[in-house]
Amino acid sequence: MIPKFRIHGDGAELVPYTVPELFFFAGGRTLCFDAAREGDAIGHWHDEIELLYVTEGSMVYNVNGTRCTVHEGEGIFINTRQLHFFEESRCTYRCVLLHPMMLCANTYLEETYITPVTKNAAFPCCILKPEKEKSGGALALIEALFDEADKHNLLRLQSLSYAVWDEICRLAPKPENTVSESSRLSAVKNMMHAIHSGYAEKLTLEEIAGAGHVCKSACEKLFHTYLHCTPVEYLQRFRLQKAAERLCKTETPVAQIALDCGFSGASYFTGCFKKIYGCTPKARKRKNATRAVLFQSDSVCILFRITGLSA
Numbered sequence: 224m225i226p227k228f229r230i231h232g233d234g235a236e237l238v239p240y241t242v243p244e245l246f247f248f249a250g251g252r253t254l255c256f257d258a259a260r261e262g263d264a265i266g267h268w269h270d271e272i273e274l275l276y277v278t279e280g281s282m283v284y285n286v287n288g289t290r291c292t293v294h295e296g297e298g299i300f301i302n303t304r305q306l307h308f309f310e311e312s313r314c315t316y317r318c319v320l321l322h323p324m325m326l327c328a329n330t331y332l333e334e335t336y337i338t339p340v341t342k343n344a345a346f347p348c349c350i351l352k353p354e355k356e357k358s359g360g361a362l363a364l365i366e367a368l369f370d371e372a373d374k375h376n377l378l379r380l381q382s383l384s385y386a387v388w389d390e391i392c393r394l395a396p397k398p399e400n401t402v403s404e405s406s407r408l409s410a411v412k413n414m415m416h417a418i419h420s421g422y423a424e425k426l427t428l429e430e431i432a433g434a435g436h437v438c439k440s441a442c443e444k445l446f447h448t449y450l451h452c453t454p455v456e457y458l459q460r461f462r463l464q465k466a467a468e469r470l471c472k473t474e475t476p477v478a479q480i481a482l483d484c485g486f487s488g489a490s491y492f493t494g495c496f497k498k499i500y501g502c503t504p505k506a507r508k509r510k511n512a513t514r515a516v517l518f519q520s521d522s523v524c525i526l527f528r529i530t531g532l533s534a
Contacts, residue, residue: 235304236269238320241372245380246271246322249372254282254312265464266308266415266450266457271320272341273301274387276351276365280314286348287408288449298351298362300391302340305347306408306449317369325381326388336392343398344405349391361390410435411449414442418458422465423485428454462486463499470508477504 238248248271266285275284276298284291284299286307293299295314301307303323323341327333340346351361364387371379417434418426431454432442446454466484469475475483481492481504496504 236267238269238271238322242375242377242380244377245384246325247372247380247384248320249318249369251315251317251369253279253315254309265461266306268304268306268412269320270303271322272303272391273299273307273318273320274361274365274368275299275301275316275318276362276369278315278317280312282312282314282316283310284308284348285310285451288451289348291348291350293350296353296362298365300349300351300361300394302343302347306411307348308450310451317365319365319368319372321384325384336388339398340388340392340395343395345396345398349394361387361394364390407445408449410437411445414445414454415457418454418461422458422462423483425485426458431458458485459495460499463496466492466496466504467500467507470504477508480504 240246240248241250242248275293277293277295279295281292281294284293284301284307286299286301286305288306290310291299293314323337326337351365353362364383368380368383368387371383414431414435414437417431421430428439428442432439435442435445437445442454446452446457450457452460462484466480466486469480469484470477473480477493478489481489484492486492486495493503496502496507500507502510
């Protein structure tokens with residue numbers, strides 16, 4: 224399972240690298256969910272390049288407000304700092320993330336092959352299809368990167384990373400400009416960051432809009448365009464996600480978790496939680512406690528994020 228990422232000061236996620244020496248992460252799992260119930264439905268972005276390969280089923284990934292369907296045997300490349308999240312998913316997938324600095328062996332490589340792609344506003348993402356010779360090569364390399372990650376062969380991982388980047392460079396369209404994100408997307412990120420940092424307090428629509436330097440109506444329009452929800456809906460989803468995390472990680476009473484995550488009371492929190500997760504907070508807490516006992520009995524120590532699925 225992929226562990227929950229922490230949030231950087233500017234709202235970007237801090238990726239918990241599985242190979243920290245190379246700023247590299249590899250993980251995969253099986254998903255079968257109504258996206259609204261899962262933390263993956265929360266929009267996020269990070270400095271790392273994301274490469275995902277669907278081995279079974281299909282998924283719908285939202286990138287900067289555009290819905291991208293990825294079928295079995297296909298993959299998707301997501302450029303650095305693009306706003307993305309799962310909308311629907313019934314699939315098994317493999318995912319690797321690598322920081323651009325992993326590819327910047329010297330200034331020439333960075334300026335010639337890395338920055339022109341990562342700063343290309345015309346290339347936020349790309350569906351990788353096996354029938355296309357170029358992207359077919361990228362898919363095989365994603366699998367190779369995933370398989371090699373546990374072996375901790377750093378030279379092999381570095382070599383494969385350059386190989387997959389060579390494939391991505393071949394797929395990149397001609398750059399429109401050197402600006403990686405529009406002012407609209409930047410405004411959305413600023414407003415999301417205001418929610419991420421202030422969700423425990425009372426937040427008004429005016430305060431959220433103010434973080435993006437837009438009016439309330441523009442704020443609602445931008446959230447609908449990029450996240451397919453209202454600012455208030457996003458705030459509530461984020462609060463529920465944080466509450467769900469605390470239910471599985473702490474012994475804090477449900478009523479206190481509700482208040483700590485910005486809800487006005489335990490009964491209102493319970494109703495919202497049950498509507499999204501399909502069970503009460505207390506039931507989720509009991510389920511998590513049972514799982515913890517089972518893992519401990521097998522002397523296994525696993526870091527994972529509870530999403531209502533089997534670990």
